[in-house]
Amino acid sequence: MIEVVAKKCKNYDIKKIKQIFFDIFSSSNFISKLSSLNSVLLKPNLLGPYPPEKGVTTHPIFIAALVELLKDYNIEISLFDNPGGNVKYNEVLQKCGILNLSKKYNIEILEPVKSGIYKFGEKPEYIINKPFLDCQAIINLPKLKTHTLTLFTGAIKNMYGIVPGLAKSNYHRIAPHPTKFAEIVVDIYSLVKDKIIFNLMDGIIGMDGNGPSSGDSKNFGVILGSPEAIALDFCASKMMGYNPKKIPTIMFAAERYGISHQEIQLQGDFKETYKLENVNIRKSKNTNKIIRLFSHPFKRFIRKFFWAYPDFLPDKCSKCGNCVKSCPVSALAIIKESPIPQLDRDKCTLCLCCIEMCSENAVFLKKSFLGKFLIK
Numbered sequence: 001m002i003e004v005v006a007k008k009c010k011n012y013d014i015k016k017i018k019q020i021f022f023d024i025f026s027s028s029n030f031i032s033k034l035s036s037l038n039s040v041l042l043k044p045n046l047l048g049p050y051p052p053e054k055g056v057t058t059h060p061i062f063i064a065a066l067v068e069l070l071k072d073y074n075i076e077i078s079l080f081d082n083p084g085g086n087v088k089y090n091e092v093l094q095k096c097g098i099l100n101l102s103k104k105y106n107i108e109i110l111e112p113v114k115s116g117i118y119k120f121g122e123k124p125e126y127i128i129n130k131p132f133l134d135c136q137a138i139i140n141l142p143k144l145k146t147h148t149l150t151l152f153t154g155a156i157k158n159m160y161g162i163v164p165g166l167a168k169s170n171y172h173r174i175a176p177h178p179t180k181f182a183e184i185v186v187d188i189y190s191l192v193k194d195k196i197i198f199n200l201m202d203g204i205i206g207m208d209g210n211g212p213s214s215g216d217s218k219n220f221g222v223i224l225g226s227p228e229a230i231a232l233d234f235c236a237s238k239m240m241g242y243n244p245k246k247i248p249t250i251m252f253a254a255e256r257y258g259i260s261h262q263e264i265q266l267q268g269d270f271k272e273t274y275k276l277e278n279v280n281i282r283k284s285k286n287t288n289k290i291i292r293l294f295s296h297p298f299k300r301f302i303r304k305f306f307w308a309y310p311d312f313l314p315d316k317c318s319k320c321g322n323c324v325k326s327c328p329v330s331a332l333a334i335i336k337e338s339p340i341p342q343l344d345r346d347k348c349t350l351c352l353c354c355i356e357m358c359s360e361n362a363v364f365l366k367k368s369f370l371g372k373f374l375i376k
């Protein structure tokens, strides 16, 4: 059996979280392995410059609790993630509360530009930062969130962050369909799967609606842990109300590694059938339907009546250009005369990277009348 432990935790109380981590590690027979570890690389979700309370990124207190526990075992700790698009790394570290954390605990924060890359395969060629393979071990720290493109952001999807920022856009360009994109996410996860020794999911405050960055933050009050990312995603997505067998990243990864749902066992404070209350997964499912229709062979005809495109709010947009630089098909441009970025609809593949990378929440999905009517 593959065990996943889920524990109740209503707020970011460092002592309580540290105790929960200890309990999860003990229950998974992982605590004995800690003594043999010299160093570990923490891989949180640092998608962009979002404050911790927004529920987009792994909370700094969640990370601090783990750092305190690992320090009790004299383990050397470093931390690394590649934010999306072209955002400034230092700004992300500062806004997400990671700079303060590194000062307080003296942990090494690795930097994308100084880390070097490895390349694998061709068509597509995968590019990842070296430390994710050169490290002794990774502890994966995903956030519990919805995701309009992959439906669910979890432990498997969190490893997409091993790809340097703008290289990510390339995979969106070559795989605009959600199912194709999920295959790429699983390929990338597979490159470092053997390095991941444990997964701890921050579901204390997470996100529903149109995640991963413009949804609604929610107090889910749960922490999940497992040595197996696929099993963790299975239980976490099920708790949110999804059918895990319909989430492409889980489906492909489970098939590739021969993991069946009968082998997965949920332990801790919740029953197997437990569902988190009032979680809105409908919005992510509906937006996902629109994206799928955009990849339809008759898309040109369909788009005449049934369209959805990113649109911009002039009162929120600072013209920072992050969305422009993150667009994989150069469909956006900043021009002097306009208070918002200009969109070339013919080029747009509806990857939603611009929405994901706008920390001002200035981008939204505008739908045609039929679009609004058919997908509420």
Ligand code: SF4
Pocket: 312, 316, 317, 318, 319, 320, 321, 322, 323, 324, 341, 357, 358, 359, 360, 361, 362, 363
């Ligand atoms: S929409 Fe957002 S990301 Fe794009 S330029 Fe405006 S503020 Fe920046």
Ligand code: SF4
Pocket: 310, 323, 326, 327, 328, 329, 330, 331, 332, 343, 347, 348, 349, 350, 351, 352, 353, 354, 355
């Ligand atoms: S405009 Fe936005 S949704 Fe369209 S392709 Fe560019 S980043 Fe993706």
